Amino acid sequence: MENKQELQIIETKVGGMNRMVEETKVEDKDQLASVSDKIKDIKKLQKFIKSEMDKTIKPAKEIIDATKDRFNPFLNACIDAEKGLKEKAQVFMVAEQKKENEEREKIAKKVETGYIKPETAVNKMEEVKEAEKTSRTATSTLSMKMLKVPGKIDESKVPEEYWIPKQLDMMKISKVIRAGVEIPGVEIVEKPSMASR
Numbered sequence: 001m002e003n004k005q006e007l008q009i010i011e012t013k014v015g016g017m018n019r020m021v022e023e024t025k026v027e028d029k030d031q032l033a034s035v036s037d038k039i040k041d042i043k044k045l046q047k048f049i050k051s052e053m054d055k056t057i058k059p060a061k062e063i064i065d066a067t068k069d070r071f072n073p074f075l076n077a078c079i080d081a082e083k084g085l086k087e088k089a090q091v092f093m094v095a096e097q098k099k100e101n102e103e104r105e106k107i108a109k110k111v112e113t114g115y116i117k118p119e120t121a122v123n124k125m126e127e128v129k130e131a132e133k134t135s136r137t138a139t140s141t142l143s144m145k146m147l148k149v150p151g152k153i154d155e156s157k158v159p160e161e162y163w164i165p166k167q168l169d170m171m172k173i174s175k176v177i178r179a180g181v182e183i184p185g186v187e188i189v190e191k192p193s194m195a196s197r
Helices: 003-023 029-112 118-127 170-178
Strands: 134-136 141-143
Touching (some): 003 029
Antiparallel strands (some): 134 141
16 A cells, blocks of 8 residues: 555544444443444554554664664764763873862861961962863863762661652552452542453
């Protein structure tokens, strides 16, 4: 089938289905029984539509999968290369930050021991070269942030406000109610459920 013919056939069948639904009345047992057959016909139409869709979708998926198989190794190599360069830059920047911190600590210790005066320490602190956290060029920027993240946790000391409260087990409640057992605080509502084969 060509695309236009496929769509015309499907459109005609769906139009007929919609008219049938509008015209269907369920006022007696015979009409109720006919609904089951009509639902079966609708399911057949759904299968037909899906099979027509698959004629286009399946080859497209195969093309997409083949393209991904071909290009993903190169994309992954780029991701790994970027990660590797960032790691190298990070090692350097962290080392520079460590040098800066050590230099500042030395000056602070000299003040604590009385080796230098606080005024002199202030001047020396200003002379300490600040570690760069950002590297810029005309076309790019590379920066490092120091994020605060949790380490070891002693759960017994964590305040209650940081805990997720207990939640109702809705699956268990539903199962017990279906078995006919009443649960205090839980209203039982009857809801219709339709099934067809």
